[in-house]
Every structure is written in C-alpha cells, then in structure tokens.
Amino acid sequence: MLKPNARYAQLKDAYLFNTIYRKTEEYREKNPGKKILRMGVGDVSLPLCKAVIAALHEAVDDQACAATFHGYMPEVGAPSLRKAIAGYYGKMGASVAPDEIFVSSGACDDLGDILELFDGENTVMVIEPAYPEYVDTNILAGREVIHLNAGEENSFLPAPNEAAKADILYICSPNNPTGAAFNRVQLQAWVDFARENGAVILFDAAYEVFIEEEEIPHSIYELQGADQCAIEICSLSKTAGFTGTRLGYTVVPRNLVRGGMHLRDMWSRNRETRTNGVSYILQKGAEAVFTPEGQRQIRENLSVYKENASYFMEALDAAGIWYCGGRNSPYIWMKCPDGMSGWEFFDELLEKIQVVGIPGDGFGDCGRGYFRFSTFGSPQETKEAANRLCALLKKR
Numbered sequence: 001m002l003k004p005n006a007r008y009a010q011l012k013d014a015y016l017f018n019t020i021y022r023k024t025e026e027y028r029e030k031n032p033g034k035k036i037l038r039m040g041v042g043d044v045s046l047p048l049c050k051a052v053i054a055a056l057h058e059a060v061d062d063q064a065c066a067a068t069f070h071g072y073m074p075e076v077g078a079p080s081l082r083k084a085i086a087g088y089y090g091k092m093g094a095s096v097a098p099d100e101i102f103v104s105s106g107a108c109d110d111l112g113d114i115l116e117l118f119d120g121e122n123t124v125m126v127i128e129p130a131y132p133e134y135v136d137t138n139i140l141a142g143r144e145v146i147h148l149n150a151g152e153e154n155s156f157l158p159a160p161n162e163a164a165k166a167d168i169l170y171i172c173s174p175n176n177p178t179g180a181a182f183n184r185v186q187l188q189a190w191v192d193f194a195r196e197n198g199a200v201i202l203f204d205a206a207y208e209v210f211i212e213e214e215e216i217p218h219s220i221y222e223l224q225g226a227d228q229c230a231i232e233i234c235s236l237s238k239t240a241g242f243t244g245t246r247l248g249y250t251v252v253p254r255n256l257v258r259g260g261m262h263l264r265d266m267w268s269r270n271r272e273t274r275t276n277g278v279s280y281i282l283q284k285g286a287e288a289v290f291t292p293e294g295q296r297q298i299r300e301n302l303s304v305y306k307e308n309a310s311y312f313m314e315a316l317d318a319a320g321i322w323y324c325g326g327r328n329s330p331y332i333w334m335k336c337p338d339g340m341s342g343w344e345f346f347d348e349l350l351e352k353i354q355v356v357g358i359p360g361d362g363f364g365d366c367g368r369g370y371f372r373f374s375t376f377g378s379p380q381e382t383k384e385a386a387n388r389l390c391a392l393l394k395k396r
Helices: 006-010 016-030 050-062 079-092 107-117 132-141 184-197 263-274 280-289 292-319 342-352 379-394
Strands: 101-104 124-128 145-149 168-172 200-204 230-235 248-251 323-325 331-335 370-374
Touching: 006 132, 016 342, 050 280, 050 292, 079 101, 079 280, 101 107, 101 263, 107 132, 107 200, 107 230, 107 248, 107 263, 124 132, 132 145, 168 184, 184 200, 280 292, 292 323, 292 331, 292 379, 342 370, 342 379
Parallel strands: 124 145, 124 168, 168 200, 200 230
Antiparallel strands: 101 248, 230 248, 323 331, 331 370
16 A cells, blocks of 8 residues: 655645745735735846846757757756856866766755765754755655754854764855855864764855855865865856746765765766756856856846845844844845744734745744845835835834
8 A cells, every 4th residue: 555755744834935925915815905025035036137048049049940959968967058167166266077067957956856865864964044945855855854053142153063963964155044154264164074074065055146255155165175075056046047947056076975985976877867957948048147248247137136135234224133144145134123933023014014024933943033034126125125124123
C-alpha cells in the first residue's frame, strides 16, 4: 500500500507568503476603495533591461531559422554563458572556472535539489531568522535541523560556535530577511569553521549585487579555503529582474571533496539525471546581463531599489526605530514598536495605513517581534508607504 511522505505534516499549516497574500486579499475585498501598498514579497517592479530584451528577441528569431535553431541545451548550461559568469567572478577577485558553474532555472530550485548530494543522516545548521525553504526542504528530507539564533546583540550576524556544529551550514549574505551582511573577517571565520569540522557551506548569494561596502565579500570564493568547503547558489531574479524569467546558477568547486567523492562531478551527474537544461532563449538573455552594457543597465535599475531603501531608512530614523539592512540589501528589517508581535504589527499596518510587509515570525522563532519590508516596489508607492509608516510611528 502506498505511503505518502508523512513529513509534510511537520510543515507549517501554510507557506508564509501564501498567508500574506490571503490576508491582504481578504482586506482588499472588504475595503475596495482603499489603496494597498504592497511592500512584502520581494518581487521586482522594473522591466528587464534593454540589453536583455534585445538578446531575448534575437534568440527567438534564431529559433525560427534552421541554421540557428537550438534544441536541447547542455544540462549544465551553455558554454558561452558559463564562461561569461566565470568572467564576472574574476572581476570580483574570485577564481571560478566555467566547468564549476551550473546554470539552473533559479536559486530556489537549486536550494532544494542540491540536497540530493548529501545523505539523509547529515545534520543541518540554519541561522535564524531564515528564508523558510532552508528549513522546509530539510524537514521533508528527514534531516535534523539545528537552529542557530541571531539577534540584535550580534547584529543578526552570529559567529560560529559549538552550537553551530553540523554537516551542512546555510549562510545567506546579504541575508534574507534581515539584510545583514558578513564582512570578510566574519565570513572567513565560518569558512575556517567548516573546514575544521568537515562541513559544507551552502552559501546563498542571491543579493550580492546590492553590496556597497568593500569589506563585504560578494562571493564566498573571495576567501581563502572556501573552494574546499562551500557551494555557492546565485540568482538573476533580483540582480537583473528575472523573477518571471527564471535563471540562476550554482558553483560547485572541483576542490570540494567529501568521503572520497567529488561533489562537482556528483552535481554534474545529478543535472544529467534531473533536468534537460534551461532553454536557449533564456540563456541568451542571461548572457547579456554579463556584458558591459548589460551591467550598466541593470545597475541603473538597482539604483532605483537602493533609493527605495533610503525612504524606509529615513522614515525609521525619524521615528527612532531600530533596524538593519537597506544599505547592502533590498530588505529592511525593523523592530516592531511597543513590543508588538510581527503579526500584530502586520494587522495594524494593513488596517490603519494599508501597507503590507512580512512579519518576522514567518522566518523562525528569532524573527518574533520584527518585521521585513521589501524595497522592490515602484518609487512612488515605496515613498508613500514610508511616509505613511513614519506618520503612524510618530503618533505613538
């Protein structure tokens, strides 16, 4: 008799972002005349840049001609795109070879699939607050999850310690949801810790393009020894507005070996089994991101989101509210006023000023009493939301 995966019963009743959507829609239906400003889910609002659009159109035209038509692409990614990404790493000061880069349909997919490289008995460490997928995917796989607490006392950037000992270490920097980012010394400590304990770091670098400060690494491979203990997972979703276009990449160094097995070769074999590769059209669009003109254009878009962050930062500064993030990240992580819970603050914002954010409770126990805002909205709506927030907080 078939047995379903009973671990689904261990997940929260509803996925965080689905709950936000449901509550917002219920309010909208009851209050049709109210203008709701959605500053919650981190979806971009600006269109793809012109260089990417031109490359996508060219690729579509290629598919209309027998001489330029492409069928199945290599499961690991087109050689030209892998080379372009390797060149991007070189400019960051990180040595990554094209054959260590694996093109995917997005970081979210790879964060789940990459776990197939590891035995189910391996333990997992997640720094809380954390992106929910880190925990959920490992619960479904039956792994023990160790929660390492982060908070204001360490600026949500905990150092490695005995409580963090696990086989797989999740690190997201700049972090979602807190926006906090490890500097070189802090991240090197995690690399050294992983090597000393034989652990593997899963480094989520989805927001590296937002980094402004020189002391914060864009890639974990800028650090000594990281190629022996870290897998880096990246995305073009926020970097280049590919949330609806879907493309990312994962780096598995050839020097990463555990139990006599090369994880790079294992991941290559996994891709051959699990995917037919990303479409030619999308890969051509992605390749344009890494051209000089593509880089110039996407940074113009990023400057808009950075300006959006400044609106929230100015509002919270004026109200005297503690927060982190914003400068090196598209997220603002604020402390809820008057000891409110995240869901209490969510309800107040929706009812009183019609602004939607994300309760920190949804990112783990350490997120209780905090709240996340995304800065990916339109400048006009973001500025209006920040002004409404400031006015509400000043009334307290």
